[in-house]
Amino acid sequence: MxxxxxxxxxxxxxxxxxxxxxxxxxxxxxxxxxxxxxxxxxxxxxxxxPGFVDIHNHGGAGGSFPSGDPEQARAAADLHSRHGTTTLVASLVTASLDDLASAAAALAELCEDGLLAGIHFEGPYIAAARCGAHDPALLREPSPRELARLIKAGRGHVRMVTLAAELPGALDTVREAVAGGVIAALGHSDASYEQTIAGIDAGGSVATHLYNAMPPLHHRDPGPIAALLQDERVTVELINDGVHLHPAMTRLAFTTAGPARTALITDAMAAAGMGDGVYGLGPMSVNVIDGVARLAEGGAIAGSTLTMDVAFRRAVREVGLSLTEAAGISSLTPARVLGLDDRLxxxxxxxxxxxxxxxxxxxxxxxxxxxxxxxxxx
Missing domain, CATH: 2.30.40.10 (Urease, subunit C, domain 1)
Known part of the structure; x- marks a missing residue:
């Protein structure tokens, strides 16, 4: 036809x-x-x-990818597709290894059906000091052997894993990920500038939601932000919802990294497309008030209620990008991260x-x- x-x-x-x-x-x-x-x-x-490509998404429409429930996953994917996301990676959050493996196995079936473009492990190999909405009791030191087990559970559909470069075993685990065809993303990290560069040298090629869950820029201690922004080997994720980032910081990242290394993401959780209320993000309870998701205990930002069409619109209206630039960072660049830019x-x-x-x-x-x-x- x-x-x-x-x-x-x-x-x-x-x-x-x-x-x-x-x-x-x-x-x-x-x-x-x-x-x-x-x-x-x-x-x-x-x-x-072009259809939006979201490489970091935990759910929507009341459904959660970390639950591993196929019906919840389908509901979330449907919600985001109606908002223009035609390629979607399902992100998990820190949980026990057994729960992560089980969720990955369940989501792998939806990848095989073509509904999802892959699976992302955000945790458990992240820093306690920067864990955000992850359960600190379930964090672990990075382990190549453990990661190999998780990758195997995903049956070839694990696309990305987020790690903190400064943790013991992190560099070897980054190498294990890359050797297994999995993108190593650096984030939820308290690393120094030098430790972050070491993570990039080991194969880290994505910055998980740049600026968030990492030390801020400092003129004598630049930390991970400077390392990730400046290195041509790294694509930086940005949550352009007006809550996680001020538009000036989004503009700074875009200006520094350029369109070829900037990718908009949603980091959406179950409340995307829903009203205010109480939701789950993995094992954590989240309160959503006025569309902003925060942990019920402690108040840390817990993902977003963002959809990619809103992120695109804000990129044009609030950040000042052209339509072509906004399309590039919401579609072409994230497709390139996934190795799919030859086809979408x-x-x-x-x-x-x-x-x-x-x-x-x-x-x-x-x-x-x-x-x-x-x-x-x-």
Whole structure:
């Protein structure tokens, strides 16, 4: 089946073009400017951007990926897909090794079904001083042998693990991850600048939610932020919800790391798409008040209620990025992190037809995944 989207403002890596695109068998076949060569769905000048790629997400719609419950996972994935996320990595939180292995095995089935793009272990190999919403009683020193067990439980679908570079065994565990084809992310860390560089040298290539759960920048003690921002080998995650970060800090990261090394994430938890109330994040209880998630005990920020369309919109309106730049850091760069940028992440002929239709106000009007509408343009 062939689909033509006409009279669209198409956001490509080269800029925003008034034109059209055609889709056949789930792939983009042509991207053109001006009037479409034949009849098609008239988008009346709405924007078309690539489907969002979220590489750090704990849940939504009341569902939690750390629960390992397939129905909860499906509910969460459905919520985020309706907000434009067409590629989604399910993030777990610190738990016992048995619980992590069990959750990974359950989520692996959803990866095999194509619903999820992979699994991310955020913990248990993180620093107690920077554990945030993770249960400190369940933290462990990094172990290559333990990580190998967790990777095996995920049946080839574990895509990323977050570690604190300063912990005993961390560097060997980073090497184990990379050798197993898993992205080593550095975060939830109290590391020095030098310790962070050592983690990068060992193979760390992602900064887990830069700025958050790590020491702040200091002119005599730069810490992990400076190391992660400056190193060309590292892609930095940013939670652009206006709660975790001031827009100026998001802009600083984007300006320093550039579009090729900046990836928007949601770090969403079960309350995304829901109202205020009490929710779970792994074993921890979370209060959501005015859309902000905090631990019931201690008050630490506990993930977010963010969706990627809001992160994209804030990138344009609050941070001051162009539509092309915002599309790059919410789609193409995270796709590159996952090694999927050859098939998705931009509106380019030959790539998967993962698309989001946006109104003039950058509100989601329609979502397409692999050439089929999840929500038809309205």
């Amino acid at each position: 062939s689909i033509t989207l006409a009279d669209a403002r198409v956001v490509t890596p080269d800029g925003v073009h008034e034109g059209w695109l055609t889709i056949e068998d789930g792939r983009i076949t042509h991207v053109g400017q001006g009037a479409a060569p034949g009849p098609g769905l008239d988008l009346a000048g709405r924007y078309v951007v 992440g931009s509106i380019t002929a030959g790539k998967q037809a993962d698309l989001v239709v946006l109104s003039d106000d950058l509100e989601v009007s329609g979502v397409m995944r692999r050439g089929s509408w999840i929500t038809e343009p309205r």
